[in-house]
Amino acid sequence: MSFAWFVALRYLRDARGQTTLILAAVTVGVSVIVFLSALINGLQASLIAATLGSQPHVTLRPPREAPRPVVAATPGHVIARSVQPASQRLRSIDQWPRVMDDAARDPSVTAVSPVVTGSGVVTRLDAHVPVVVRGVEPDRFIAIIDLPSRMIEGQFAIGAGRVVIGRDLAEDLGAAVGDRLRITSTEDVTDIVTIAGVFALGNEGVDGSWIVTSLPHAQALFALPGGVTAIEMKVTDVFDAAGVADDLARRTGLTADSWMTVNASLLSGLAAQASSKTMIQSFVVLTVALGIASVLIVSVVQKSREIGILRAVGTPAHHILLVFLIQGGVLGLTGSIIGSGLGMAFAKAFETVAVNPDGTPRFLVQVNALLLVQSTLLATGVGLLSAIIPARRASRLDPATAIRGG
Amino acid sequence: MAADAPLLRVERLTRDYGRPGQPVTRALAEVDFVLARGELTALVGPSGSGKSTLLNLVGLLDRPTSGRVLLDGCDTTTLDERALTQLRGRTLGFIFQFHHLLPAFTALENVLLPAWADEGRPSSEARVHAAAMLEAVGLGDRLHSRATELSGGQQQRVAIARALARRPPLVLADEPTGNLDTASSDGVFELMRRFNSEQHTTFLVVTHDARIADRCDRIIEIVDGRIRVDRRR
Numbered sequence: 041m042s043f044a045w046f047v048a049l050r051y052l053r054d055a056r057g058q059t060t061l062i063l064a065a066v067t068v069g070v071s072v073i074v075f076l077s078a079l080i081n082g083l084q085a086s087l088i089a090a091t092l093g094s095q096p097h098v099t100l101r102p103p104r105e106a107p108r109p110v111v112a113a114t115p116g117h118v119i120a121r122s123v124q125p126a127s128q129r130l131r132s133i134d135q136w137p138r139v140m141d142d143a144a145r146d147p148s149v150t151a152v153s154p155v156v157t158g159s160g161v162v163t164r165l166d167a168h169v170p171v172v173v174r175g176v177e178p179d180r181f182i183a184i185i186d187l188p189s190r191m192i193e194g195q196f197a198i199g200a201g202r203v204v205i206g207r208d209l210a211e212d213l214g215a216a217v218g219d220r221l222r223i224t225s226t227e228d229v230t231d232i233v234t235i236a237g238v239f240a241l242g243n244e245g246v247d248g249s250w251i252v253t254s255l256p257h258a259q260a261l262f263a264l265p266g267g268v269t270a271i272e273m274k275v276t277d278v279f280d281a282a283g284v285a286d287d288l289a290r291r292t293g294l295t296a297d298s299w300m301t302v303n304a305s306l307l308s309g310l311a312a313q314a315s316s317k318t319m320i321q322s323f324v325v326l327t328v329a330l331g332i333a334s335v336l337i338v339s340v341v342q343k344s345r346e347i348g349i350l351r352a353v354g355t356p357a358h359h360i361l362l363v364f365l366i367q368g369g370v371l372g373l374t375g376s377i378i379g380s381g382l383g384m385a386f387a388k389a390f391e392t393v394a395v396n397p398d399g400t401p402r403f404l405v406q407v408n409a410l411l412l413v414q415s416t417l418l419a420t421g422v423g424l425l426s427a428i429i430p431a432r433r434a435s436r437l438d439p440a441t442a443i444r445g446g
Numbered sequence: 447m448a449a450d451a452p453l454l455r456v457e458r459l460t461r462d463y464g465r466p467g468q469p470v471t472r473a474l475a476e477v478d479f480v481l482a483r484g485e486l487t488a489l490v491g492p493s494g495s496g497k498s499t500l501l502n503l504v505g506l507l508d509r510p511t512s513g514r515v516l517l518d519g520c521d522t523t524t525l526d527e528r529a530l531t532q533l534r535g536r537t538l539g540f541i542f543q544f545h546h547l548l549p550a551f552t553a554l555e556n557v558l559l560p561a562w563a564d565e566g567r568p569s570s571e572a573r574v575h576a577a578a579m580l581e582a583v584g585l586g587d588r589l590h591s592r593a594t595e596l597s598g599g600q601q602q603r604v605a606i607a608r609a610l611a612r613r614p615p616l617v618l619a620d621e622p623t624g625n626l627d628t629a630s631s632d633g634v635f636e637l638m639r640r641f642n643s644e645q646h647t648t649f650l651v652v653t654h655d656a657r658i659a660d661r662c663d664r665i666i667e668i669v670d671g672r673i674r675v676d677r678r679r
């Protein structure tokens with residue numbers, strides 16, 4: 041062990057009370073950082089999972105129809121004209137199988153699903169309820185939204201006049217599995233279907249309005265033989281969805297929306313949450329740094345005569361510098377290791393306290409190795425940084441003055 | 447480094463204290479003297495006369511306002527901080543009146559400090575030697591006692607062992623017996639005298655104790671920063 045390490049560790053051991061107190065402070069600080077991160081990361085992950093549980097990451101649609109002037113203005117002529125916005129009718133994506141294959145080849149796209157989405161009214165007895173009809177290919181669709189696992193009644197079996205509907209819609213209609221419904225689409229096509237199952241995705245808008253049926257059935261309802269109104273996609277990195285959407289829009293000339301534009305307010309909420317977390321953590325870091333620095337500064341003052349003696353017996357100034365840097369680093373490192381463990385334990389304990397009425401955790405806290413490594417590095421770095429001022433002061437002590445006690 | 451150069455030569459050594467713009471205190475005024483090898487010299491004088499100032503300059507802990515300190519013929523005024531630290535560690539031993547030991551360390555560790563600071567982890571040879579030094583000052587049974595667990599006289603003997611452990615040619619002592627009773631003072635002085643005659647270590651000892659000064663080979667008295675008397679017995 042080098043001389044500086046030996047002296048530093050001995051000083052820490054010798055000032056047991058001080059060392060314990062400042063270690064406790066670092067430990068509490070780091071555990072707050074770890075706990076807060078685990079909590080907020082977990083909360084955000086569960087919010088995003090809930091949001092993405094009922095919607096695709098990216099949706100491709102036909103371009104919006106823009107009105108084009110019939111007569112163009114030419115130099116020297118003034119034209120008076122009135123341009124009316126076009127009404128947006130249900131249209132199919134041009135050559136959608138080719139577009140879909142093209143999108144599926146993008147390495148960041150993990151699933152694609154062609155859909156027909158349109159509105160209509162469902163009638164049962166004297167109830168008339170507006171609905172969203174979703175025509176899908178079952179195998180492709182469940183790779184995007186996992187409906188079979190969210191069925192609360194019946195089964196996810198669609199096609200041949202059978203549909204699944206949202207829980208709230210079923211309640212509004214007073215209908216259950218096996219009941220028959222009359223659907224009238226906006227294209228004025230009417231059909232009778234049987235409820236094969238009821239699902240709950242936990243999203244009010246979806247559970248209160250969706251009727252999921254087969255693609256051919258929806259194509260018939262909306263008079264779009266062989267067509268689809270949208271291609272829905274899942275991507276590898278959910279936060280990259282906007283980038284993937286932009287890319288696809290450029291390549292295909294279609295409109296591409298990501299969940300991020302659709303849920304802009306959720307995302308800005310999450311961002312605000314993340315930045316308040318960062319702010320709290322910064323203050324904790326600052327407090328820890330000030331704590332370590334003040335303990336070391338006091339220690340330099342207390343030990344100035346000893347430092348003078350060390351210098352007198354031939355200790356180079358840079359070894360004195362090291363002695364205090366090491367103390368700061370060791371305090372940071374030790375505190376962060378204990379603190380990480382404590383923070384993790386708090387987070388896990390919180391998971392068992394914050395539970396749904398049915399006893400399942402309201403959300404899972406997220407502690408990952410990266411977070412622990414980061415906070416350990418952070419605290420060690422902070423320890424070293426806060427030791428710089430005391431260490432420089434110690435190494436610059438004038439030995440003659442220090443020994444006199446000045 | 448001339449072999450026939452005196453161990454220590456001090457030339458027109460002057461040290462002024464005081465902040466810029468304020469009247470200066472001339473703690474030491476153009477002091478000249480030479481210490482030959484193997485001399486045990488007492489440095490005496492009234493309080494505030496500049497004894498500690500002189501010792502700090504000779505000990506390379508402080509730099510003179512003007513004048514030179516030559517150790518073994520080597521002019522120390524031209525050396526940088528790093529070289530001074532190394533020279534200090536290898537050629538000088540210090541014994542101070544107070545605060546001589548590091549309280550967090552044992553007697554043995556305190557004695558090992560100079561070697562440790564200079565060479566890194568001490569060899570087992572250095573450890574054996576340090577233990578022998580403590581044995582020589584009568585503390586063979588207290589090697590692993592904390593400095594704070596020793597009496598004042600015992601602490602001072604550890605300090606002597608530390609000052610002598612690396613066999614420095616010159617040992618500087620600032621009132622080594624200043625806070626000891628008569629018996630302990632005599633013990634400490636006898637130790638210095640013994641190393642002086644056995645190893646030819648040169649000592650420069652600041653003392654207020656006339657009994658001790660009288661037993662040295664030479665007495666230098668300074669008053670108001672100037673040498674007033676310099677006599678050999």
Ligand SMILES: Nc1ncnc2c1ncn2[C@@H]1O[C@H](COP(=O)(O)OP(=O)(O)OP(=O)(O)O)[C@@H](O)[C@H]1O
Binds near residue numbers: 446471491492497
């Ligand atoms: N760091 C300093 N700053 C200002 N003045 C100082 C300093 N060190 C010493 N002096 C002054 O220099 C003069 C000599 O002081 P020094 O400590 O050398 O005296 P001394 O002979 O060792 O006295 P004592 O016997 O009391 O220890 C005194 O007037 C003292 O006030």
Ligand SMILES: [Mg+2]
Binds near residue numbers: 497498499620
């Ligand atoms: Mg003095």
